[in-house]
Amino acid sequence: xxxxxxxxxxxxxxxxxxxxxxxxxxxxxxxxxxxxxxxxxxxxxxxxxxxxxxxxxxxxxxxxxxxxxxxxxxxxxxxxxxxxxxxxxxxxxxxxxxxxxxxxxxxxxxxxxxxxxxxxxxxxxxxxxxxxxxxxxxxxxxxxxxxxxxxxxxxxxxxxxxxxxxxxxxxxxxxxxxxxxxxxxxxxxxxxxxxxxxxxxxxxxxxxxxxxxxxxxxxxxxxxxxxxxxxxxxxxxxxxxxxxxxxxxxxxxxxxxxxxxxxxxxxxxxxxxxxxxxxxxxxxxxxxxxxxxxxxxxxxxxxxxxxxxxxxxxxxxxxxxxxxxxxxxxxxxxxxxxxxxxxxxxxxxxxxxxxxxxxxxxxxxxxxxxxxxxxxxxxxxxxxxxxxxxxxxxxxxxxxxxxxxxxxxxxxxxxxxxxxxxxxxxxxxxxxxxxxxxxxxxxxxxxxxxxxxxxxxxxxxxxxxxxxxxxxxxx
Amino acid sequence: xxxxxxxxxxxxxxxxxxxxxxxxxxxxxxxxxxxxxxxxxxxxxxxxxxxxxxxxxxxxxxxxxxxxxxxxxxxxxxxxxxxxxxxxxxxxxxxxxxxxxxxxxxxxxxxxxxxxxxxxxxxxxxxxxxxxxxxxxxxxxxxxxxxxxxxxxxxxxxxxxxxxxxxxxxxxxxxxxxxxxxxxxxxxxxxxxxxxxxxxxxxxxxxxxx
Numbered sequence: 001x002x003x004x005x006x007x008x009x010x011x012x013x014x015x016x017x018x019x020x021x022x023x024x025x026x027x028x029x030x031x032x033x034x035x036x037x038x039x040x041x042x043x044x045x046x047x048x049x050x051x052x053x054x055x056x057x058x059x060x061x062x063x064x065x066x067x068x069x070x071x072x073x074x075x076x077x078x079x080x081x082x083x084x085x086x087x088x089x090x091x092x093x094x095x096x097x098x099x100x101x102x103x104x105x106x107x108x109x110x111x112x113x114x115x116x117x118x119x120x121x122x123x124x125x126x127x128x129x130x131x132x133x134x135x136x137x138x139x140x141x142x143x144x145x146x147x148x149x150x151x152x153x154x155x156x157x158x159x160x161x162x163x164x165x166x167x168x169x170x171x172x173x174x175x176x177x178x179x180x181x182x183x184x185x186x187x188x189x190x191x192x193x194x195x196x197x198x199x200x201x202x203x204x205x206x207x208x209x210x211x212x213x214x215x216x217x218x219x220x221x222x223x224x225x226x227x228x229x230x231x232x233x234x235x236x237x238x239x240x241x242x243x244x245x246x247x248x249x250x251x252x253x254x255x256x257x258x259x260x261x262x263x264x265x266x267x268x269x270x271x272x273x274x275x276x277x278x279x280x281x282x283x284x285x286x287x288x289x290x291x292x293x294x295x296x297x298x299x300x301x302x303x304x305x306x307x308x309x310x311x312x313x314x315x316x317x318x319x320x321x322x323x324x325x326x327x328x329x330x331x332x333x334x335x336x337x338x339x340x341x342x343x344x345x346x347x348x349x350x351x352x353x354x355x356x357x358x359x360x361x362x363x364x365x366x367x368x369x370x371x372x373x374x375x376x377x378x379x380x381x382x383x384x385x386x387x388x389x390x391x392x393x394x395x396x397x398x399x400x401x402x403x404x405x406x407x408x409x410x411x412x413x414x415x416x417x418x419x420x421x422x423x424x425x426x427x428x429x430x431x432x433x434x435x436x437x438x439x440x441x442x443x444x445x446x447x448x449x450x451x452x453x454x455x456x457x458x459x460x461x462x463x464x465x466x467x468x469x470x471x472x473x474x475x
Numbered sequence: 476x477x478x479x480x481x482x483x484x485x486x487x488x489x490x491x492x493x494x495x496x497x498x499x500x501x502x503x504x505x506x507x508x509x510x511x512x513x514x515x516x517x518x519x520x521x522x523x524x525x526x527x528x529x530x531x532x533x534x535x536x537x538x539x540x541x542x543x544x545x546x547x548x549x550x551x552x553x554x555x556x557x558x559x560x561x562x563x564x565x566x567x568x569x570x571x572x573x574x575x576x577x578x579x580x581x582x583x584x585x586x587x588x589x590x591x592x593x594x595x596x597x598x599x600x601x602x603x604x605x606x607x608x609x610x611x612x613x614x615x616x617x618x619x620x621x622x623x624x625x626x627x628x629x630x631x632x633x634x635x636x637x638x639x640x641x642x643x644x645x646x647x648x649x650x651x652x653x654x655x656x657x658x659x660x661x662x663x664x665x666x667x668x669x670x671x672x673x674x675x676x677x678x679x680x681x682x683x684x685x
Contacts, residue, residue, distance in 0.1 A: 128659060135663075140670050144679045147663050151619060154656045155610075158626055162603070165630070165637045169591065192588070222682050 001042045002055045002112060008035050009105035017098035020090040025097060029076050032101050039108065040069045054180075056114040060318065060469035063462075064111045064245065067322050068238045070450070071329045072104055074443035078230040078333045081440065085340060092136060096228075099132035103234060107242045115180045116167065116203075119246050120160055123210060126239060127153040133231040134223050145226035152219035156209035160246075163202030170195030181249050185472060188256040196254065200263055203250055204270070211243030212236070212297050213304060214273040224293040224332075229339065232289060233332030236296045237325035244303065244321050251307065252472050260474065268308035272398065274301030279405045282412040286347050288338070291416060292331050295371055298409055299324045299379075305402065306386035313389030314470035319455070320382035326451040327370045327379060330444035334363045337436050338420070342428070347416050351425035359438035359445075361421050366448050368417040372410045378455015480514050481598045484632070485576060488605045491625070492568040496557050497550055500621050501543040507628050508539030518635065534631075542624060542657055549617060549661050553668030560614045571608060576601045595636030602629030614675050616667060620660050 012032045019025060043057040043065055050056045079100060083093055103126055110122035127150060135146040168179060174187040184191070209216035220240075224232040247267075254263045278298035285291045303320050306313035335345075337360045342350045354361040370377035373384075390399040454462060487503050487510070494500060512534035519527070549555075561568060579600040583593045606626035610619050671678045 124656070127656070131659060131663075141681060143663065143666055143670055144682055147616070147667060147679060148682075150656070150659055150663060151623070154623060154660065155626070157656075158623075158630055162630055162633060165633050169588070169637050194586070194588070225682065 001039060001046075002051045002109070005035060005039045006105065006109060009101060013098045013101040013105065016101055017094050020094060025093075029097065029101075032104075033073060033076065036069050036072055036104065036108070040065045043112070050114065054115050054118045055109070055112040057112065058114075058469070059465045060245065060248070061111045063318070063322060063465050063469065064238075064241050065108060067241065067325050068104065068108060068111070071234070071237055071325060071447070074333055074447065075230050075234050075329070076100070077443060078233075078336055078440075079228070082228055082230055082336050085336075088136070092138070095132050096136055096231075099129040100231065100234070102129040103133065103239070107238050110242050111245055114182065116164055116250065117179060119249070120157070120164060123160070123207075123242070123246065124157050126210070126242065127157065130223060130227070130231075130235060130239065133235075134227045136228050136231070137226070142226045145222040149219040149223040152216060153209050156206040156216050158206075159202045160206030163199045163204075163206060166195045166199035166202060170199055181253060184253045185256055188253055191253075191257055193257070193259055196257065196259060197262065200250065200254055200259070201266070204247055204266065207243045207246040208270065209243070210239060211247060212240050212274075212293075212300050213243075214270050214277060217274065217277070217297050221290055221293045221297075224296075225287060225289045229289065229332050229335040232293075232335075233329035236293060236332065237329040240296060240300060241321055241325055244300070247304075248307070255473050264308040264310070267304050268398070271301045271304035271308060272402065274298070274304070275402055275405050279408050279412075282409050288345050288347060288350065288416070288420070289332075289335060291347075291413070292328065292335070295409070295413065296324070296328055298406075299328070299371075302383060302386055302402075305398075306382075306389055309386070309389040309393040309395065310473075311389045311392050311475060312385050313393075314473050315466055316382045316385030316389060318466045318469055319458075320379065320386065323378045323382055323451045323455055324371075326447045326454075327367060327377075330363065330447040331367045331371065333444050333447075334360055334367065334441065337440055338364070340436060341433050342425070347419060349425050349428065350420050351423045351428065353421050355424075356430070356433050357436045357438075357441075359441040360436060363441050363444040363448070364417060365421060367444070368413065370448055370451055372413055376452060376456075378451040378453070381455040477514055477517050478594055480510050480517075481594050481632075484510050484598055485601060488576070488602055488625075489569060489572055491609070492572040492605070493565040495559055495565070497555065497559060497615075497617070498547070498557065500559070500618070501546050501550075504546075504621065504624055504628075505539040505543045507625075508534050508537075508542075511538065511628065511631055514632075515635065538624075538628070538631075545657070545661055546617065546620070549664055549668075552665060555615065555617060555668075559618060562612045562614060568608075568612065572601075572605055575604045575608065579604070592636050595632055599629045599633035599636055602626070602632065605629075614677070616664060616676055616679070619676075620657070620664065623660070624657070 009032060012028050016025060016028050019028065043062050046057055048057060079096065083096065106122045106125035106129060110119050113119045113122065131146050131150045134149055135142050164179065168177060170192040171177065171187065173192055174190040176183060176187060205215060208214065209219060212220045220235070224235050227235060251263060254260065274297050278294045278301060281294045282291060285294060299320065303317045306317035306320065337357060338350065338353065339345060341353070341356045344350060353364065370379055373379040387399060484507060487507055491500060491503050494503065512530065515530050515534065579597050582600070583597045586596070602625055606622045606629060609625060610622035613619070
């Protein structure tokens with residue numbers, strides 16, 4: 001199935017790239033969504049099967065594939081609305097759709113890969129396809145954002161490769177050169193700690209570019225700002241999950257060695273610094289899309305804190321990354337409608353959104369409540385569990401510091417969102433504001449509701465899948 | 476023999492630190508490609524036609540012919556001046572490169588691993604750090620790409636040091652990935668040349684938070 005999927009999806013991407021006819025484009029996109037759905041259900045029904053020797057349908061991959069499948073549908077719908085509203089030349093349209101299909105395919109394949117070098121290859125493909133999405137507008141700023149993104153990702157991907165080389169050095173003592181995660185875990189007691197340390201540092205640093213964590217987070221912010229918002233939604237949800245899976249799968253290996261504590265320390269420092277930096281920027285940022293992007297940095301920081309704290313934190317980290325993907329992508333989808341009303345993304349020139357688009361304003365309000373983890377939100381559950389795990393790991397000072405920073409983030413986020421929703425923008429001429437159909441907000445309500453449902457009342461099967469994903473981690 | 480070649484490789488790093496003209500950088504990159512090919516060739520235990528073709532493609536065709544020619548084309552097309560315009564004087568660059576090499580030698584001496592060939596390790600790490608240093612201290616955007624290519628050459632040497640055979644598929648993927656990233660970087664560099672007056676990093680500072 002994965003073979004059919006890869007060949008099918010790559011040929012759909014190529015066809016989209018060559019095709020200029022709108023009806024054929026819809027047909028191809030529909031075909032891709034069907035293929036994506038087929039892969040997801042195939043993965044679910046062939047649990048633990050390995051195909052083409054490099055792809056395994058394990059529990060974490062299945063969870064993230066479902067997340068991706070759900071987000072892909074609104075992403076394509078909103079891309080269509082976006083491209084209808086801001087007509088692009090047929091070539092740019094073709095490149096945009098081709099790149100989105102390529103991006104989703106590469107991310108799905110990276111989720112399923114059971115070999116670190118295979119994840120590496122697909123990560124590189126995501127850089128290339130994301131660069132086409134970021135450069136969609138063909139202007140100066142988009143060019144700057146794309147250049148920075150491609151360059152930083154190219155360097156990070158090289159770092160990951162260096163890490164892989166060190167990893168294979170570390171494996172030499174074990175008398176095997178198979179770098180699949182299964183073999184690494186089986187041989188974890190025989191890995192050379194010196195090389196393993198170096199390898200972890202390089203691989204972790206490399207994947208932070210995709211994951212959005214200190215030190216390589218900067219390029220991702222520019223990318224999410226300059227990419228069209230539906231593409232930005234993918235970059236700050238499913239693509240970040242791909243960075244997470246890269247770090248997580250290797251973390252499982254290192255957690256079974258005596259270096260577990262050291263790795264926790266590294267991850268914890270990077271995670272705390274990410275939350276700190278997100279706070280600093282959230283307070284001064286005036287660009288709405290960048291604000292959403294910094295909020296993603298904060299959330300990955302929390303996820304990684306949960307991972308470093310251990311215990312219930314493992315469960316919470318996986319839950320959080322899934323729920324965050326739903327919530328953050330719905331905020332980005334809403335942004336396209338916001339932009340249509342105000343034609344601006346600076347907070348100074350945006351305001352009183354309730355007057356122009358009530359349904360959309362509700363999405364922003366509910367999204368704000370969800371993303372800052374206030375009680376009805378599903379993220380409340382996962383964040384609460386992360387704090388509990390920090391408490392149980394006796395990291396009280398860290399916990400207090402993180403809570404203080406989060407309070408500041410909620411203040412900054414709330415101030416900006418409430419300004420967008422209620423306070424009229426100075427000098428805004430509302431005679432040309434388009435009427436926006438409330439149906440365009442429907443997908444975002446569904447995503448937000450899904451996040452609440454999965455957080456507050458998770459189906460038994462969902463819990464089972466998460467538990468199974470973290471089963472290999474020691475307590 | 477391999478040692479001599481690898482030491483020549485380190486000397487090219489010193490040379491790049493004091494070189495002033497853009498074309499010199501490209502020539503040094505081409506020379507590094509040839510050096511890498513000879514090193515790999517001498518290391519081969521048995522001559523397998525497919526393997527040899529792959530190595531030839533990766534080092535000679537790609538690293539010493541295609542990339543330098545493509546970069547020369549980019550230079551010419553965008554009317555990039557011939558001077559490298561470093562932020563720091565060449566003398567200081569030379570000292571810093573020397574320090575990098577000395578530190579990596581000291582570092583390698585502390586590694587106790589019989590599987591590792593130390594001279595490969597020293598060369599790989601020093602070109603990695605020299606590349607990073609190069610990216611940080613040059614004003615032109617194209618020199619960033621050259622720095623990236625130096626890092627890639629270092630990684631190539633490192634993969635020789637490791638000696639652990641990756642599957643063929645992975646090798647091929649790596650080559651295609653590097654090729655694609657250089658191509659993409661070049662294309663965007665051309666776009667930058669079209670859009671901005673000058674191809675300097677100072678031009679790329681308008682994305683801000685407020």
